[in-house]
Amino acid sequence: MRNHLLLFVAAGTLMLSSCTNPGKKSTTENPASEASTSEASSENIKLEFSGTENFTIKNPKLKVSLYGADEKLADAPATLITEKEYEQKSVPFTIDLPVPKDAESKINPKPTGPAKYYVTISWDSDGNGKADEKGDLFIDYDKRFPNVKLSSEPQKIYLKVLK
Incomplete structure:
Protein backbone atom coordinates (compact mmCIF):
# COMPACT_ATOMS: atom_id res chain seq x y z
CA MET A 1 0.00 0.00 0.00
CA ARG A 2 2.79 2.41 0.94
CA ASN A 3 4.62 1.69 -2.35
CA HIS A 4 1.45 2.51 -4.29
CA LEU A 5 1.08 5.77 -2.39
CA LEU A 6 4.70 6.71 -3.12
CA LEU A 7 4.26 5.91 -6.81
CA PHE A 8 1.10 8.02 -6.85
CA VAL A 9 2.99 10.93 -5.23
CA ALA A 10 5.84 10.57 -7.74
CA ALA A 11 3.42 10.51 -10.69
CA GLY A 12 1.59 13.55 -9.32
CA THR A 13 4.83 15.44 -8.95
CA LEU A 14 5.80 14.63 -12.53
CA MET A 15 2.40 15.80 -13.75
CA LEU A 16 2.63 19.05 -11.81
CA SER A 17 6.16 19.78 -12.94
CA SER A 18 5.18 19.33 -16.59
CA CYS A 19 2.15 21.60 -16.14
CA THR A 20 4.02 24.38 -14.36
CA ASN A 21 6.68 24.87 -17.05
CA PRO A 22 4.70 25.81 -20.19
CA GLY A 23 7.12 28.64 -20.99
CA LYS A 24 9.86 26.18 -21.87
CA LYS A 25 8.20 25.23 -25.17
CA SER A 26 10.25 27.78 -27.07
CA THR A 27 13.48 26.04 -26.03
CA THR A 28 12.43 22.43 -26.57
CA GLU A 29 14.89 21.91 -29.39
CA ASN A 30 17.91 22.87 -27.27
CA PRO A 31 17.22 20.50 -24.33
CA ALA A 32 16.53 17.63 -26.72
CA SER A 33 19.78 18.17 -28.55
CA GLU A 34 21.63 18.58 -25.25
CA ALA A 35 20.16 15.31 -23.99
CA SER A 36 21.14 13.54 -27.21
CA THR A 37 24.66 14.97 -27.00
CA SER A 38 25.05 13.90 -23.37
CA GLU A 39 23.71 10.43 -24.07
CA ALA A 40 26.11 9.94 -26.95
CA SER A 41 29.11 11.02 -24.88
CA SER A 42 28.17 9.67 -21.44
CA GLU A 43 28.02 6.09 -20.26
CA ASN A 44 27.69 6.89 -16.53
CA ILE A 45 25.84 9.39 -14.42
CA LYS A 46 27.44 10.39 -11.12
CA LEU A 47 24.97 10.44 -8.22
CA GLU A 48 25.82 11.91 -4.81
CA PHE A 49 23.56 10.58 -2.06
CA SER A 50 23.40 12.59 1.16
CA GLY A 51 21.08 13.34 4.06
CA THR A 52 20.75 15.45 7.16
CA GLU A 53 20.21 12.60 9.63
CA ASN A 54 22.62 10.11 11.18
CA PHE A 55 21.87 6.82 9.47
CA THR A 56 22.37 3.31 10.83
CA ILE A 57 22.89 0.87 7.98
CA LYS A 58 22.64 -2.82 8.85
CA ASN A 59 22.21 -4.09 5.26
CA PRO A 60 24.56 -2.36 2.80
CA LYS A 61 22.87 -3.71 -0.39
CA LEU A 62 20.70 -1.28 -2.33
CA LYS A 63 19.33 -1.07 -5.85
CA VAL A 64 19.37 2.18 -7.86
CA SER A 65 17.03 2.43 -10.86
CA LEU A 66 16.86 5.00 -13.67
CA TYR A 67 13.50 5.76 -15.30
CA GLY A 68 12.66 7.85 -18.34
CA ALA A 69 9.48 9.41 -19.67
CA ASP A 70 8.30 11.92 -22.25
CA GLU A 71 8.41 15.31 -20.54
CA LYS A 72 5.21 16.39 -22.32
CA LEU A 73 3.07 13.33 -21.45
CA ALA A 74 1.84 13.73 -17.89
CA ASP A 75 -0.21 10.54 -17.74
CA ALA A 76 2.23 8.17 -19.48
CA PRO A 77 4.06 5.71 -17.22
CA ALA A 78 7.81 5.98 -16.90
CA THR A 79 10.01 3.29 -18.43
CA LEU A 80 12.78 1.50 -16.53
CA ILE A 81 16.02 2.28 -18.39
CA THR A 82 18.55 0.56 -16.14
CA GLU A 83 19.15 -0.58 -12.58
CA LYS A 84 22.17 -1.70 -10.65
CA GLU A 85 22.92 -3.04 -7.18
CA TYR A 86 25.48 -1.39 -4.90
CA GLU A 87 26.83 -1.84 -1.39
CA GLN A 88 27.14 1.19 0.88
CA LYS A 89 27.87 1.23 4.60
CA SER A 90 27.56 4.97 5.24
CA VAL A 91 25.95 8.17 3.97
CA PRO A 92 27.03 10.34 2.16
CA PHE A 93 28.29 8.31 -0.81
CA THR A 94 28.75 8.70 -4.56
CA ILE A 95 28.06 6.12 -7.26
CA ASP A 96 28.46 5.93 -11.02
CA LEU A 97 25.31 4.51 -12.59
CA PRO A 98 25.92 3.02 -16.04
CA VAL A 99 23.44 4.28 -18.64
CA PRO A 100 23.00 2.77 -22.09
CA LYS A 101 23.86 5.14 -24.94
CA ASP A 102 20.41 4.58 -26.45
CA ALA A 103 18.53 5.42 -23.21
CA GLU A 104 15.97 7.67 -24.89
CA SER A 105 15.11 4.99 -27.48
CA LYS A 106 14.12 2.60 -24.65
CA ILE A 107 11.34 4.92 -23.42
CA ASN A 108 7.84 3.68 -24.26
CA PRO A 109 5.80 5.47 -25.53
CA LYS A 110 8.49 7.12 -27.65
CA PRO A 111 9.08 10.75 -26.58
CA THR A 112 7.77 13.38 -28.99
CA GLY A 113 9.90 16.00 -27.29
CA PRO A 114 12.61 16.00 -24.63
CA ALA A 115 12.84 13.02 -22.30
CA LYS A 116 12.81 13.41 -18.52
CA TYR A 117 14.80 11.07 -16.26
CA TYR A 118 14.67 10.30 -12.54
CA VAL A 119 16.14 7.75 -10.14
CA THR A 120 14.68 5.59 -7.41
CA ILE A 121 16.25 3.38 -4.78
CA SER A 122 15.14 0.18 -3.11
CA TRP A 123 16.99 -0.47 0.16
CA ASP A 124 16.40 -2.68 3.17
CA SER A 125 18.89 -0.59 5.13
CA ASP A 136 14.65 2.07 5.76
CA LEU A 137 16.56 4.78 3.91
CA PHE A 138 14.51 6.33 1.14
CA ILE A 139 14.70 9.29 -1.24
CA ASP A 140 13.60 12.53 0.43
CA TYR A 141 10.93 13.66 -2.04
CA ASP A 142 10.01 16.56 0.27
CA LYS A 143 13.45 18.09 -0.15
CA ARG A 144 13.85 17.52 -3.90
CA PHE A 145 12.42 15.19 -6.55
CA PRO A 146 15.25 12.96 -7.91
CA ASN A 147 15.23 14.23 -11.53
CA VAL A 148 18.59 13.68 -13.22
CA LYS A 149 20.29 14.65 -16.45
CA LEU A 150 22.27 12.17 -18.51
CA SER A 151 25.59 13.89 -18.02
CA SER A 152 28.81 13.26 -16.14
CA GLU A 153 28.21 16.19 -13.75
CA PRO A 154 27.59 15.10 -10.12
CA GLN A 155 23.91 15.24 -9.18
CA LYS A 156 22.57 15.28 -5.61
CA ILE A 157 19.96 12.87 -4.29
CA TYR A 158 18.74 13.44 -0.73
CA LEU A 159 17.91 10.55 1.61
CA LYS A 160 15.88 10.22 4.81
CA VAL A 161 14.60 7.46 7.06
CA LEU A 162 11.10 6.33 6.05
CA LYS A 163 8.71 6.88 8.96
Missing part, protein backbone atom coordinates in the same frame (compact mmCIF):
# COMPACT_ATOMS: atom_id res chain seq x y z
CA ASP A 126 17.57 -1.68 8.54
CA GLY A 127 18.13 -5.34 7.63
CA ASN A 128 14.66 -6.64 8.55
CA GLY A 129 14.22 -8.44 5.21
CA LYS A 130 11.74 -5.93 3.74
CA ALA A 131 12.88 -3.03 1.54
CA ASP A 132 11.19 0.38 1.38
CA GLU A 133 9.37 0.10 4.69
CA LYS A 134 9.43 2.06 7.94
CA GLY A 135 13.01 2.41 9.18
Whole structure:
Protein backbone atom coordinates (compact mmCIF):
# COMPACT_ATOMS: atom_id res chain seq x y z
CA MET A 1 0.00 0.00 0.00
CA ARG A 2 2.79 2.41 0.94
CA ASN A 3 4.62 1.69 -2.35
CA HIS A 4 1.45 2.51 -4.29
CA LEU A 5 1.08 5.77 -2.39
CA LEU A 6 4.70 6.71 -3.12
CA LEU A 7 4.26 5.91 -6.81
CA PHE A 8 1.10 8.02 -6.85
CA VAL A 9 2.99 10.93 -5.23
CA ALA A 10 5.84 10.57 -7.74
CA ALA A 11 3.42 10.51 -10.69
CA GLY A 12 1.59 13.55 -9.32
CA THR A 13 4.83 15.44 -8.95
CA LEU A 14 5.80 14.63 -12.53
CA MET A 15 2.40 15.80 -13.75
CA LEU A 16 2.63 19.05 -11.81
CA SER A 17 6.16 19.78 -12.94
CA SER A 18 5.18 19.33 -16.59
CA CYS A 19 2.15 21.60 -16.14
CA THR A 20 4.02 24.38 -14.36
CA ASN A 21 6.68 24.87 -17.05
CA PRO A 22 4.70 25.81 -20.19
CA GLY A 23 7.12 28.64 -20.99
CA LYS A 24 9.86 26.18 -21.87
CA LYS A 25 8.20 25.23 -25.17
CA SER A 26 10.25 27.78 -27.07
CA THR A 27 13.48 26.04 -26.03
CA THR A 28 12.43 22.43 -26.57
CA GLU A 29 14.89 21.91 -29.39
CA ASN A 30 17.91 22.87 -27.27
CA PRO A 31 17.22 20.50 -24.33
CA ALA A 32 16.53 17.63 -26.72
CA SER A 33 19.78 18.17 -28.55
CA GLU A 34 21.63 18.58 -25.25
CA ALA A 35 20.16 15.31 -23.99
CA SER A 36 21.14 13.54 -27.21
CA THR A 37 24.66 14.97 -27.00
CA SER A 38 25.05 13.90 -23.37
CA GLU A 39 23.71 10.43 -24.07
CA ALA A 40 26.11 9.94 -26.95
CA SER A 41 29.11 11.02 -24.88
CA SER A 42 28.17 9.67 -21.44
CA GLU A 43 28.02 6.09 -20.26
CA ASN A 44 27.69 6.89 -16.53
CA ILE A 45 25.84 9.39 -14.42
CA LYS A 46 27.44 10.39 -11.12
CA LEU A 47 24.97 10.44 -8.22
CA GLU A 48 25.82 11.91 -4.81
CA PHE A 49 23.56 10.58 -2.06
CA SER A 50 23.40 12.59 1.16
CA GLY A 51 21.08 13.34 4.06
CA THR A 52 20.75 15.45 7.16
CA GLU A 53 20.21 12.60 9.63
CA ASN A 54 22.62 10.11 11.18
CA PHE A 55 21.87 6.82 9.47
CA THR A 56 22.37 3.31 10.83
CA ILE A 57 22.89 0.87 7.98
CA LYS A 58 22.64 -2.82 8.85
CA ASN A 59 22.21 -4.09 5.26
CA PRO A 60 24.56 -2.36 2.80
CA LYS A 61 22.87 -3.71 -0.39
CA LEU A 62 20.70 -1.28 -2.33
CA LYS A 63 19.33 -1.07 -5.85
CA VAL A 64 19.37 2.18 -7.86
CA SER A 65 17.03 2.43 -10.86
CA LEU A 66 16.86 5.00 -13.67
CA TYR A 67 13.50 5.76 -15.30
CA GLY A 68 12.66 7.85 -18.34
CA ALA A 69 9.48 9.41 -19.67
CA ASP A 70 8.30 11.92 -22.25
CA GLU A 71 8.41 15.31 -20.54
CA LYS A 72 5.21 16.39 -22.32
CA LEU A 73 3.07 13.33 -21.45
CA ALA A 74 1.84 13.73 -17.89
CA ASP A 75 -0.21 10.54 -17.74
CA ALA A 76 2.23 8.17 -19.48
CA PRO A 77 4.06 5.71 -17.22
CA ALA A 78 7.81 5.98 -16.90
CA THR A 79 10.01 3.29 -18.43
CA LEU A 80 12.78 1.50 -16.53
CA ILE A 81 16.02 2.28 -18.39
CA THR A 82 18.55 0.56 -16.14
CA GLU A 83 19.15 -0.58 -12.58
CA LYS A 84 22.17 -1.70 -10.65
CA GLU A 85 22.92 -3.04 -7.18
CA TYR A 86 25.48 -1.39 -4.90
CA GLU A 87 26.83 -1.84 -1.39
CA GLN A 88 27.14 1.19 0.88
CA LYS A 89 27.87 1.23 4.60
CA SER A 90 27.56 4.97 5.24
CA VAL A 91 25.95 8.17 3.97
CA PRO A 92 27.03 10.34 2.16
CA PHE A 93 28.29 8.31 -0.81
CA THR A 94 28.75 8.70 -4.56
CA ILE A 95 28.06 6.12 -7.26
CA ASP A 96 28.46 5.93 -11.02
CA LEU A 97 25.31 4.51 -12.59
CA PRO A 98 25.92 3.02 -16.04
CA VAL A 99 23.44 4.28 -18.64
CA PRO A 100 23.00 2.77 -22.09
CA LYS A 101 23.86 5.14 -24.94
CA ASP A 102 20.41 4.58 -26.45
CA ALA A 103 18.53 5.42 -23.21
CA GLU A 104 15.97 7.67 -24.89
CA SER A 105 15.11 4.99 -27.48
CA LYS A 106 14.12 2.60 -24.65
CA ILE A 107 11.34 4.92 -23.42
CA ASN A 108 7.84 3.68 -24.26
CA PRO A 109 5.80 5.47 -25.53
CA LYS A 110 8.49 7.12 -27.65
CA PRO A 111 9.08 10.75 -26.58
CA THR A 112 7.77 13.38 -28.99
CA GLY A 113 9.90 16.00 -27.29
CA PRO A 114 12.61 16.00 -24.63
CA ALA A 115 12.84 13.02 -22.30
CA LYS A 116 12.81 13.41 -18.52
CA TYR A 117 14.80 11.07 -16.26
CA TYR A 118 14.67 10.30 -12.54
CA VAL A 119 16.14 7.75 -10.14
CA THR A 120 14.68 5.59 -7.41
CA ILE A 121 16.25 3.38 -4.78
CA SER A 122 15.14 0.18 -3.11
CA TRP A 123 16.99 -0.47 0.16
CA ASP A 124 16.40 -2.68 3.17
CA SER A 125 18.89 -0.59 5.13
CA ASP A 126 17.57 -1.68 8.54
CA GLY A 127 18.13 -5.34 7.63
CA ASN A 128 14.66 -6.64 8.55
CA GLY A 129 14.22 -8.44 5.21
CA LYS A 130 11.74 -5.93 3.74
CA ALA A 131 12.88 -3.03 1.54
CA ASP A 132 11.19 0.38 1.38
CA GLU A 133 9.37 0.10 4.69
CA LYS A 134 9.43 2.06 7.94
CA GLY A 135 13.01 2.41 9.18
CA ASP A 136 14.65 2.07 5.76
CA LEU A 137 16.56 4.78 3.91
CA PHE A 138 14.51 6.33 1.14
CA ILE A 139 14.70 9.29 -1.24
CA ASP A 140 13.60 12.53 0.43
CA TYR A 141 10.93 13.66 -2.04
CA ASP A 142 10.01 16.56 0.27
CA LYS A 143 13.45 18.09 -0.15
CA ARG A 144 13.85 17.52 -3.90
CA PHE A 145 12.42 15.19 -6.55
CA PRO A 146 15.25 12.96 -7.91
CA ASN A 147 15.23 14.23 -11.53
CA VAL A 148 18.59 13.68 -13.22
CA LYS A 149 20.29 14.65 -16.45
CA LEU A 150 22.27 12.17 -18.51
CA SER A 151 25.59 13.89 -18.02
CA SER A 152 28.81 13.26 -16.14
CA GLU A 153 28.21 16.19 -13.75
CA PRO A 154 27.59 15.10 -10.12
CA GLN A 155 23.91 15.24 -9.18
CA LYS A 156 22.57 15.28 -5.61
CA ILE A 157 19.96 12.87 -4.29
CA TYR A 158 18.74 13.44 -0.73
CA LEU A 159 17.91 10.55 1.61
CA LYS A 160 15.88 10.22 4.81
CA VAL A 161 14.60 7.46 7.06
CA LEU A 162 11.10 6.33 6.05
CA LYS A 163 8.71 6.88 8.96
